[in-house]
Amino acid sequence: MRGNFSVIQKETGFVNGLITVLHDITEQEKIESERREFVANVSHELRTPLTTMRSYLEALAEGAWKDEEIAPSFLSVTQNETERMIRLVNDLLQLSKMDSKDYRLKTGWVNFNKFYDHIIDRFEMTKNDDITFKRDLPKEAYFVDIDEDKITQVLYNVISNSLKYSPEGGQVTFRVRPSDGFIIVSITDQGVGIPKNVIDKIFDRFYRVDKARARNLGGTGLGLAIAKEMVVAHGGKIWAESVDGKGTTVFFTLPYEQEEEDDWS
Ligand SMILES: Nc1ncnc2c1ncn2[C@@H]1O[C@H](COP(=O)(O)OP(=O)(O)O)[C@@H](O)[C@H]1O
Numbered sequence: 364m365r366g367n368f369s370v371i372q373k374e375t376g377f378v379n380g381l382i383t384v385l386h387d388i389t390e391q392e393k394i395e396s397e398r399r400e401f402v403a404n405v406s407h408e409l410r411t412p413l414t415t416m417r418s419y420l421e422a423l424a425e426g427a428w429k430d431e432e433i434a435p436s437f438l439s440v441t442q443n444e445t446e447r448m449i450r451l452v453n454d455l456l457q458l459s460k461m462d463s464k465d466y467r468l469k470t471g472w473v474n475f476n477k478f479y480d481h482i483i484d485r486f487e488m489t490k491n492d493d494i495t496f497k498r499d500l501p502k503e504a505y506f507v508d509i510d511e512d513k514i515t516q517v518l519y520n521v522i523s524n525s526l527k528y529s530p531e532g533g534q535v536t537f538r539v540r541p542s543d544g545f546i547i548v549s550i551t552d553q554g555v556g557i558p559k560n561v562i563d564k565i566f567d568r569f570y571r572v573d574k575a576r577a578r579n580l581g582g583t584g585l586g587l588a589i590a591k592e593m594v595v596a597h598g599g600k601i602w603a604e605s606v607d608g609k610g611t612t613v614f615f616t617l618p619y620e621q622e623e624e625d626d627w628s
């Protein structure tokens with residue numbers, strides 16, 4: 364009896380070990396294939412502006428520079444493409460910094476409403492006149508322990524999307540709600556929306572619903588991937604909801620502490 368049992372034990376041990384090894388292999392393969400895909404994407408994204416620049420520069424060199432009408436517009440194409448590459452490389456550096464092992468957040472306690480309000484002010488100063496802003500922020504103070512630069516970047520990436528994809532006359536709504544130890548921050552637009560089947564993919568590196576359109580709007584496809592890493596580093600979550608053609612809401616959460624009540628009075 365004893366003998367049998369120990370054989371069974373040994374075999375189960377062996378099978379479990381095998382499953383672990385197989386699991387590790389598939390996990391490693393997944394990481395490796397993601398890495399390859401990432402490198403292919405980066406190369407492709409860099410090659411596109413470079414080949415465009417090359418052909419415009421060739422045309423200029425072959426004589427277009429003498430044409431007072433054509434030359435400025437060709438030059439502006441090469442300038443735009445250069446700007447795109449700078450944005451892309453900056454985004455990539457941002458991601459690689461966060462991937463590094465000794466990456467640390469520089470956190471401090473911040474009254475979130477005040478902080479959010481200031482950021483919305485900044486966007487309000489530069490926004491298009493035909494877009495209206497609506498702020499729906501609670502009166503109570505919610506204190507969050509955040510790296511201000513990083514959360515500024517998250518808000519910047521999300522808000523600039525909602526402006527980019529808003530229609531003329533659209534409204535953008537900014538909200539904060541408390542829920543279970545977290546604040547839920549949201550930005551709602553009345554823009555083109557995102558199809559249901561790809562709504563989770565928009566947080567993947569380089570994913571764009573419409574590549575050509577995103578490119579024309581100056582997008583790199585990395586904005587939300589960066590936002591996601593930053594929110595997760597703060598212990599939060601980020602997601603989106605959308606009615607295709609009607610608008611999009613991007614939500615993210617941050618752990619908070621409520622304004623201190625005076626217990627003694
Ligand atoms: N507010 C929005 N409305 C509609 N589509 C959006 C919105 N925000 C993001 N998207 C979609 O998600 C994709 C990824 O967003 P992002 O990572 O910021 O890349 P980018 O803005 O550089 O294209 C966008 O290309 C777009 O297709």
Ligand SMILES: [Mg+2]
Pocket residue numbers: 520523524582583584586587
């Ligand atoms: Mg973007």
